[in-house]
Amino acid sequence: QVQLVESGGGSVQAGGSLRLSCAASGATYSMQCMGWFRQAPGMEREGVAAITNDGSTNYADSVKGRFSISRDNAKNTLYLQMNSLKPEDTALYYCAAHRLGRKFCSGGYSAFFVYWGQGTQVTVSS
Numbered sequence: 001q002v003q004l005v006e007s008g009g010g011s012v013q014a015g016g017s018l019r020l021s022c023a024a025s026g027a028t029y030s031m032q033c034m035g036w037f038r039q040a041p042g043m044e045r046e047g048v049a050a051i052t053n054d055g056s057t058n059y060a061d062s063v064k065g066r067f068s069i070s071r072d073n074a075k076n077t078l079y080l081q082m083n084s085l086k087p088e089d090t091a092l093y094y095c096a097a098h099r100l101g102r103k104f105c106s107g108g109y110s111a112f113f114v115y116w117g118q119g120t121q122v123t124v125s126s
Contacts, residue, residue, distance in 0.1 A: 022095030047107015
């Protein structure tokens with residue numbers, strides 16, 4: 001079994017930055033894809049960014065140029081650096097992972113992500 005625990009959320013003013021972390025434990029071998037998702041109240045869950053185990057990344061258009069996803073495989077930790085935050089970035093952010101291959105390593109393939117954390121809240125005020 002795999003456990004994912006997010007941290008780093010908080011409240012920030014528009015234009016500010018936050019760095020989210022996701023610590024993975026348990027059977028983390030061959031975790032080919034890890035990603036960040038978010039869900040705002042009353043909205044559907046949205047894929048934010050994803051990264052393969054060899055570092056290939058992809059992003060939602062809404063965060064390109066502002067967010068950066070990275071992972072430290074030695075530490076089993078996933079990161080999301082969020083800069084130039086906007087009020088519309090306010091959401092509960094989830095870390096997720098799967099072993100189903102790099103082909104499905106994208107926020108658009110949320111159904112393939114079988115391991116999920118509990119989420120960390122990000123609130124951006126104007």
